[in-house]
Amino acid sequence: MAEERVMASPLLTREARDLVELASTEETVSELLRRGLDWLTRITRFDLATLFLLREQRLVAVAARGPLANAKVRGHVLELSEFPMVRQALETRRARAFTEEDHSGEGDPFDGVLDLPPGHSCMVVPLCAGERRYGVLTLDRAECETYPQSVVELVEVYGQLLAAALQTAEQKAAFERLHHQDHEHAKLLEAQLGGDSEGILETSLSPVMRELARRARQVAETDTPVLLLGETGTGKERLARALHRWSARADQPFVTINCAAIPAGLLESELFGHVKGAFTGATKDRAGRFQMAHGGTLLLDEVGELPVELQAKLLRALQEKSFEPVGSDRTVRADVRLLAATHVDLQQAISQRRFREDLYYRLSVFPLRLPPLRERLEDLPQLCTFLLEEQARRTGRRGMRVTAEGLARLAAYEWPGNLRELANVLERATILSRGPELGPEAFDLPASVLAAPPPTPARAVKSEPVPTLAAVQREHILRVLALTQGRIYGSGGAAQLLGLKPSTLQSRMKKLGIARQEHFIIEGPT
Numbered sequence: 001m002a003e004e005r006v007m008a009s010p011l012l013t014r015e016a017r018d019l020v021e022l023a024s025t026e027e028t029v030s031e032l033l034r035r036g037l038d039w040l041t042r043i044t045r046f047d048l049a050t051l052f053l054l055r056e057q058r059l060v061a062v063a064a065r066g067p068l069a070n071a072k073v074r075g076h077v078l079e080l081s082e083f084p085m086v087r088q089a090l091e092t093r094r095a096r097a098f099t100e101e102d103h104s105g106e107g108d109p110f111d112g113v114l115d116l117p118p119g120h121s122c123m124v125v126p127l128c129a130g131e132r133r134y135g136v137l138t139l140d141r142a143e144c145e146t147y148p149q150s151v152v153e154l155v156e157v158y159g160q161l162l163a164a165a166l167q168t169a170e171q172k173a174a175f176e177r178l179h180h181q182d183h184e185h186a187k188l189l190e191a192q193l194g195g196d197s198e199g200i201l202e203t204s205l206s207p208v209m210r211e212l213a214r215r216a217r218q219v220a221e222t223d224t225p226v227l228l229l230g231e232t233g234t235g236k237e238r239l240a241r242a243l244h245r246w247s248a249r250a251d252q253p254f255v256t257i258n259c260a261a262i263p264a265g266l267l268e269s270e271l272f273g274h275v276k277g278a279f280t281g282a283t284k285d286r287a288g289r290f291q292m293a294h295g296g297t298l299l300l301d302e303v304g305e306l307p308v309e310l311q312a313k314l315l316r317a318l319q320e321k322s323f324e325p326v327g328s329d330r331t332v333r334a335d336v337r338l339l340a341a342t343h344v345d346l347q348q349a350i351s352q353r354r355f356r357e358d359l360y361y362r363l364s365v366f367p368l369r370l371p372p373l374r375e376r377l378e379d380l381p382q383l384c385t386f387l388l389e390e391q392a393r394r395t396g397r398r399g400m401r402v403t404a405e406g407l408a409r410l411a412a413y414e415w416p417g418n419l420r421e422l423a424n425v426l427e428r429a430t431i432l433s434r435g436p437e438l439g440p441e442a443f444d445l446p447a448s449v450l451a452a453p454p455p456t457p458a459r460a461v462k463s464e465p466v467p468t469l470a471a472v473q474r475e476h477i478l479r480v481l482a483l484t485q486g487r488i489y490g491s492g493g494a495a496q497l498l499g500l501k502p503s504t505l506q507s508r509m510k511k512l513g514i515a516r517q518e519h520f521i522i523e524g525p526t
Contacts, residue, residue: 032169036162037065043158044151046139048114051127052078053135059086068140072113083109089124090133095156097147098122109138119144123152125159129167137162200235200386201242205485206376212239212368219366220246225318227363228341230370233420236341237301239370244297249337252296257289260305268310269326272317278327288325290317290334297337303363304344304355311356318362338363373415373422378482380411387423388430397430402438404492409440411483412476474512477505481514 033051040049048068052059059078064070080087083106089096099119110116121141127134137159139147201213219226220243228236237256244254262270269278273288289298300306306314317323322333340363349355373380384402392398402410415421429442477498484494488502495502 032165033063036165037063040065040137040139040155040158044139044147044155045141047142048073048110048138048140050076050138050140051135052138054090054133057081059135068114068142073110076110076113078109082106086124086136090126090128090136093126093128093133095123095125095152095159097149097152098124099146110140114140116140116142117144121145121147123147123155125152125155127159127163127166129160129163132163132167134163134166200238200379200383203382204376205378205382206371208371209376209379212370216243216368217246219243219368221248223337225338225340225363225365227365227367228339228370229367230343231372231416231418232343233418234343234370234372235419236343236370237299238419239368240297240299240339240341243339244337247297247337249296253293254297254299255289255293256299256301258301260302264307264310267307268313271310272313272323272325273332274326275328278325282327285325290323290336291332293336294334295336297339300338300340302342302344303340304342304346304349306355308354308356311359315356315359315362373418377411377479378485380483381407383419383422384410384426387419387426391423391427391430395427395430399436400430400433400438401436402426403440404497406437406439406442407483408480408497409443409445411479413445470512473508474514477509477512477514 037049037051040046046066048064048066050061050069050073051063053062054060057080059080061074061076064073078086080090085096085098085106086109108116108122121139121143123139125137125139127137137155139155201209201216204210204213216239226240226243228239230236240256241254244250257270259267269282269286269288271288271290273286273291274282275285276282300314313323317334318338321335322331324331346355346360346364350357350360373383381402384407388400388402392400410422410425417424425443425445426438428444429438433442477494480494480497481488484492484497487493488495488505490496493502495505498505500508
């Protein structure tokens with residue numbers, strides 16, 4: 001036994017290291033227990049080693065090793081009320097070797113399961129860590145001798161290590177469970193924030209938007225940088241979220257930063273992070289957006305407003321996938337798929353030396369341009385439906401809809417603010433309307449999109465040609481026909497929206513040359 005003790009002692013430090021490492025890497029507690037029993041053979045001899053986990057007031061066997069291990073042992077259950085000495089070992093957290101006299105009162109824990117001789121070697125080791133009592137480890141040998149106290153103390157330490165490994169594995173499982181819940185919650189919030197971006201894109205009636213969605217689907221499968229162009233409010237962030245959800249990084253973070261909304265002096269720290277003491281107010285290390293987006297997607301909104309002095313560092317981060325936080329000389333690597341959005345004419349910004357040409361070419365590998373709302377008015381009905389459904393979650397006004405007359409009113413407007421302005425107009429109308437239907441009177445729209453220019457002398461500026469009344473009428477009829485997809489008759493048809501009889505509208509279309517030059521499906525009554 002002295003030789004066994006000498007052999008085991010040098011192993012204890014290595015066992016502690018290996019058990020902790022195993023607990024932090026193994027996927028299941030059962031595998032940890034199996035490996036823990038295998039390593040126990042390095043410390044002492046046994047014919048049966050059994051691990052019992054505490055389930056309320058019962059000890060349930062979950063793993064067994066040794067020549068005597070069998071299916072009955074692995075399914076064995078001990079009632080603590082029937083084994084006071086086992087319960088005492090668990091409550092006092094002290095291991096003990098049992099003698100033949102110890103078993104005379106309450107019997108052997110394996111009576112009826114194994115045919116062990118009276119007086120055989122038996123040891124019970126509690127598995128406790130912190131405030132938790134996880135169970136017991138029992139060791140049995142068919143030989144009729146008592147385990148020496150030195151061996152009992154050694155195995156007791158091993159039991160403490162095994163319990164600590166169990167605690168680590170339990171905490172790791174709890175952390176992963178919370179991480180999964182947080183991840184699912186973040187995805188839910190992202191979906192609520194971004195809305196049904198994919199639906200708006202892929203169900204569009206506009207050929208331009210359908211082609212845009214097709215190209216976006218293709219590039220989403222790659223890690224190629226995408227430059228999103230278009231007027232303000234056209235839905236560039238919605239498209240960015242759709243690109244992220246269509247990509248292989250969909251389960252990873254989607255992080256945005258508005259380069260125009262953050263002061264230039266703080267923007268570098270926001271992008272790349274900083275270390276404690278980097279500047280006044282930097283009281284602790286802080287990760288930047290690049291680190292937050294590691295493994296996922298980073299959207300640089302309003303990238304055209306990025307300060308020139310910061311563009312070189314951004315270019316390096318894109319090329320080398322590495323950067324240094326503010327105040328640090330330590331290089332940090334980040335695997336990020338970059339999207340950039342702007343309504344600024346970057347070519348003009350380059351000519352004015354406000355934007356680096358090399359950065360432009362790095363960002364614009366795959367440009368996608370979103371059309372303004374006035375060029376996709378055929379989508380107006382479904383856009384109103386999508387936006388009202390999104391707003392219902394925030395305002396509580398469900399079941400709201402825009403009437404045909406209301407759509408005609410919206411279609412007659414130029415929408416300089418595009419989708420963002422449409423969303424604001426709909427929300428304002430939803431709040432003010434008492435009923436579920438939004439008619440033309442519900443929408444408070446400017447009489448003219450552009451303010452009238454100040455008068456100038458006729459000889460100073462050549463006046464622009466004034467469109468004829470016929471040209472204005474023709475343009476307005478074409479807009480309404482686009483809105484109704486060429487349908488003239490019936491509820492919601494072009495004639496009703498224009499307040500004309502169908503025959504009068506057809507006659508006017510013929511007079512204005514619409515029937516000859518435009519290709520509409522003119523549906524009549526059935």
